[in-house]
Amino acid sequence: MKHTLTILLLALALPNWAQKKYQLKSPNGKLVTTVSLGDQISYLITHESDTILKPSPLAMALENGPTWGRGSHLSSAKTHAVNQQISALFYKRNQITDQYQELVLQFKENFSLIFRAYNQGVAYRFVSNSNQAIVVKNEEARFNFGKDFNAYVPYVKGKYKDLESQYFNSFENEYTYTALSKMSADKLAFSPLVVSLDKGKKVCLAEADLESYPGMYLVNKDGSTSLQSDFAPYPTATKQGGHNELQQLVTSREPYLAKSQAKAKFPWRIVIVSTNDTELADNDMVYQLAAPSRLADVSWVKPGKVAWEWWNHWGISKVDFEAGVNTQTYQAYIDFAAKNNIEYVILDEGWAVNKKADLFQVVPEIDLKKLIAHGKAKNVGIILWAGYYAFERDLEKVCKHYSEMGVKGFKIDFMDRDDQPMVDFHYRAAEIAAKYQLMLDFHGTYKPTGINRTYPNVINFEAVHGLEQMKWTGPELDQVTYDVTMPFIRMVAGPIDYTQGAMRNATKRTHRGINDEPMSQGTRCRQLAQYVIFESPLNMLCDSPTNYEKEQECTDFISAVPTVWDQSIALDGQIGKHLTIARKKGDVWYVGGMTNWDARKAALDLSFLGEGNYVAELYRDGANANRIASDYQKETVTIPANRKMALNMAKGGGFAMKIYKK
Numbered sequence: 001m002k003h004t005l006t007i008l009l010l011a012l013a014l015p016n017w018a019q020k021k022y023q024l025k026s027p028n029g030k031l032v033t034t035v036s037l038g039d040q041i042s043y044l045i046t047h048e049s050d051t052i053l054k055p056s057p058l059a060m061a062l063e064n065g066p067t068w069g070r071g072s073h074l075s076s077a078k079t080h081a082v083n084q085q086i087s088a089l090f091y092k093r094n095q096i097t098d099q100y101q102e103l104v105l106q107f108k109e110n111f112s113l114i115f116r117a118y119n120q121g122v123a124y125r126f127v128s129n130s131n132q133a134i135v136v137k138n139e140e141a142r143f144n145f146g147k148d149f150n151a152y153v154p155y156v157k158g159k160y161k162d163l164e165s166q167y168f169n170s171f172e173n174e175y176t177y178t179a180l181s182k183m184s185a186d187k188l189a190f191s192p193l194v195v196s197l198d199k200g201k202k203v204c205l206a207e208a209d210l211e212s213y214p215g216m217y218l219v220n221k222d223g224s225t226s227l228q229s230d231f232a233p234y235p236t237a238t239k240q241g242g243h244n245e246l247q248q249l250v251t252s253r254e255p256y257l258a259k260s261q262a263k264a265k266f267p268w269r270i271v272i273v274s275t276n277d278t279e280l281a282d283n284d285m286v287y288q289l290a291a292p293s294r295l296a297d298v299s300w301v302k303p304g305k306v307a308w309e310w311w312n313h314w315g316i317s318k319v320d321f322e323a324g325v326n327t328q329t330y331q332a333y334i335d336f337a338a339k340n341n342i343e344y345v346i347l348d349e350g351w352a353v354n355k356k357a358d359l360f361q362v363v364p365e366i367d368l369k370k371l372i373a374h375g376k377a378k379n380v381g382i383i384l385w386a387g388y389y390a391f392e393r394d395l396e397k398v399c400k401h402y403s404e405m406g407v408k409g410f411k412i413d414f415m416d417r418d419d420q421p422m423v424d425f426h427y428r429a430a431e432i433a434a435k436y437q438l439m440l441d442f443h444g445t446y447k448p449t450g451i452n453r454t455y456p457n458v459i460n461f462e463a464v465h466g467l468e469q470m471k472w473t474g475p476e477l478d479q480v481t482y483d484v485t486m487p488f489i490r491m492v493a494g495p496i497d498y499t500q501g502a503m504r505n506a507t508k509r510t511h512r513g514i515n516d517e518p519m520s521q522g523t524r525c526r527q528l529a530q531y532v533i534f535e536s537p538l539n540m541l542c543d544s545p546t547n548y549e550k551e552q553e554c555t556d557f558i559s560a561v562p563t564v565w566d567q568s569i570a571l572d573g574q575i576g577k578h579l580t581i582a583r584k585k586g587d588v589w590y591v592g593g594m595t596n597w598d599a600r601k602a603a604l605d606l607s608f609l610g611e612g613n614y615v616a617e618l619y620r621d622g623a624n625a626n627r628i629a630s631d632y633q634k635e636t637v638t639i640p641a642n643r644k645m646a647l648n649m650a651k652g653g654g655f656a657m658k659i660y661k662k
Contacts, residue, residue, distance in 0.1 A: 022077055024103045026117040031273060033115055033122045035103065041069040041113065045122055047273050052203060054144040056226075058113075060126050060266070063135035063256050066109045068126060073108040086288065089456040090303050090537045092568040092583065096284050121272035121285055123208070128264045136258045141216065141229035141269050143205060148181045148225050151195045152489055152575065155187045156217075157465075163188060163219075167232040168250065170416055171446050171463040175485050177576070180227070183220040188230060190447060190463075192492045193218050194280065194575065202575075204272040204280055204492055208289035210449035211427055213258045213267055215418030231257050232419035245355050246387025247414050258420045267449065272492065278570035280488040281579060287494070290450020298456050300437045302408070303537040303563045304343030306383065307333045307545065311468060311499055313516050315544035325350035326365040331374055336545035338378035340559045344538075345375065346411060348385040357390040359398050372406040381408035388415045388444070392425055399436040409439030409459070409538075418446035430455035441497060441538050448494030460538040464490055466498040467542055470520055472513040479521045480508070480652040481576055481596045483530070488575045491535055499540040500530040501558060503547040505629035508597055508652060522594075522652035523629045525621050528554060529654035531561040532592030533581045539563045553634055557619060557656065561590060569608055578649075582608065587660065591616075593647065594654040599626065602655065606643040609659065614639040617658040618647075625650035 019038040025031065035043045036055065045052040059069030066072070079102065086096040103115040110130040116123045128134055154173040156166045166188045173190060180195070192206040205227065207216050217230040233253040241249045260266075268289045274280045309315075309329070316323040316332055323329045333345045351368070353361040362368055368382075375382050384407055391398060391412050402410075412429065415422055426442060433440050434457045447463040465482055490496065502520035506512070511521045520527055531539065541548065541558060548555040562585040571591070573579035578600055580593035589609065593602045606614075615638055622631030629652065639645070639659060647655050 020074065022103055022105070024079065024101050024115050024117045026119045027081070027083075027099050027101060028119045031117055031119065031122060033117055035105070035115060037072070037074055037105070039071055041072065043115070043124070045271060045273070047201065050197070050199065050201065051146050052197070052273055053271065054146050056142045056144045057140060058124065058142065058269075059140040061137040061139070063137045065134065068107070068109060068111045069113075069140070074105060075108050076106045078104045088287065088453075089293065089298060090301065090452070090459060090564045091287065092282075092535050092565050094566045096288060098288050118285060120274075120279065120283055121270060123268045123270045123285065123289055125209070125268045126266040128260065128262065131262050133262055134260050134264070135256050136213075136260055137256045139229060139231065139257065143227045143271070145180060145195060145225045148179050149195050149197055150177060150179055151183070151193060152177055152485065153183060153193060154190045154489065155184065156189070163230070167419065168416055170444060172465045172469075174465055174482055175489070180220060180225045181223050185219070185221045185223070188217040188219060191216055191218055192447070192489050193227070194489050200276060202274045202277065202280060204274070204283070204489065206270040206272060206286055206492055208268040208270060208286045208450045209265070209291055210267045210423060211291070212260065212264070212420060212424055214420050214423065215446050215449070216267070216269070232417065233257060234259065234420055240357065240389055242416070243414050244387060245357050246389045247416060248389055250417070250419070277488055277575050278573045280492060280575075281573055281581065282568055282570035283492050286448070286450050286492065287453050290453040292453065293456055294431075294454055295434055295456060301439060301457050301459065302343065302381070303459060305539045305541060305559065305563060306344040306346050307337040307342050308346050308348065308499065308540040308542055309333060310348035311471065311518060311542035312544035312547070313518070315517065315546065317546045325363060327367045327370060330366070330371050333545060334371065334375050334378055334380045336548070337380045340548070340555055342380070342541065342559055344381045344383050344408065346383045346385060346540075348411070349387070349413070351384065352390065357387060357393065359386055359390045359394065360401070368405065376406060383407070383409045383411060383439070383441070385411045385413060387413055391429070395429060396432050399432050399438055403436035403438055407438070409433070409441065411441040411443050413444040415442070415445045426451060427455070430458050433457055439538065443497060447490060450494070452494055460495050460497045460536060462497045464496040464498050466496070467500055467502060467520060470502070470511070470513065471515050471518045474513050475508055475511050483522070483526070484579050484594050484596050485576045487533060487579055488573070495535040495537055497536060497538070497540070498530065498534050499542045500527055500534065501541045501543050502527050503543045503551045503554065503630075507627065507629050510629070523621050523625045523650055523654060524554065524632045525619050525625070525656060526594050526652060526654035528557055528619050528656035529592035529594050531558055532583055532590045532656055533579060533594060537563045554619070557617070557658070560658070571604065572602070578602070580604065589659040590657065591659065592654065592656045593649060595649040595652070597651050599651050599653070600649045602647045602649060604645040604647065606639060606645065606659070609639065609643060613662040614659050615662055618655065619657065620647055620655045621650035621653040625653055
């Protein structure tokens, strides 16, 4: 009887034995991915002795074809190691060490599955090996966690009747901190999304190299401890509408996700693993996994800062003309920019005739040729705002016309979708804009996934709950906590068009939403710190020239801060509580710190400075900043020989410093 039982147990175990397993380790050996091939392909991830993801299935279903990842037959498996340097353009560092182990699994069903293990995380992607175009019906990306961990969930903002209606959204979100099992089954969430594990470890789920494919949402529909992918289906038909007739609204969709070309490479699914939160605030994986630059010459791409009128509602005073959308107002902005070494002025919504979706119909109050000439004479470039549909319908004609006029770029707004045709638009716009040497700032769009590496003229992105929210919301909105949450999550994906720089500053109690004279939550020094902490190669000065001229000391600091960097170091931080980052350009370091609504003492270790004697131009919260948020002190201090400093931050406060050798 004992002998018979043994045989039975062996027979039951055979299917597991029949599975092929491949193990891939990170270069430092701490992260291990085990890929199991059977009826269903799955993978699990461990970090040291901890399970990060339990076995998690992946699959891609084709229309009129097989489902990759289910019943697939392996034809070859190869591994290799890569250790190279990436020269990064217009980024938070100029060199990235790109080191990983790669596993390439090729299957008889004409596809490959590629896994990469970095020290910072794991990524995988599907690749078509077919010479024929294919239609992707659905994709399953599942992330199975071993416990009911808490997560920072960026739900789609707004009230929606169903999942379908959520595919049209502004991609401006706050974060809900909740247990995985308690996530709303009726709401889509964006990636990146962060899950808090045990021992202080975190997992950030993201994607990279999203091209000609819909963006990935994350959902939990069954109250489990798992997250599943969700994608906007391919639109069947659209109609013009939405904001000032500048959007394309989807009226019906196909029962599939994407129409893909032969040899298509599908987006990377990324599982970033951090042992402390600062690692999330300084992660390069999205940029590393993106396709390399397709531009032979980028010498004409000039990052910089922008004097911007929309947030401050064209708020110039003490002039002899009525400020607004007119030539005199923009001449004043150009003069202000030139005086303060600011590279650009933007003409936001209003310069083109409203509700025409026609960028060749300029309002009579604006003389564009005169403004461009005035800017050129003062070494200030002009950037034009454009609604999506107006830009897309005449794409090459618009780019050619305004490039020849001398415009330096476009801020394109109100895409508000990430289905395949909209993702295709972003790449098409980037390519054609580059042809005419135009930079692009994608506003009203989904999070970056690396197109800024592939087309470096794509210089910035919104997809952030930025300072514009302060114009119409009061103290019920906690922007201060958001500011020290978002850099650990959304900024993992890439740069942000947050539009900081408010010179009217308020406490939690005194903040009000006032359109004509908007203010920020938190202190003045917090606004200065954001020019260091937030990654933004095309960085706005959101307040009015009048206010900046009253606050010349702060304006001088802002105008001097670089927008791209040679090196970045996340010094200290904890999601939702505080963050300190140091960045270097040339021989000068900048350090910025922010806290939440808790007053805090920042303990700085500046040992990265190395040998030599250093001084710092320091902006710190004033003694009364807890009540008067604009209160600050500027001083010049000597960096101690032991490189240790302690700085007090007020509630909602911060500090900023510029460090250089004596």
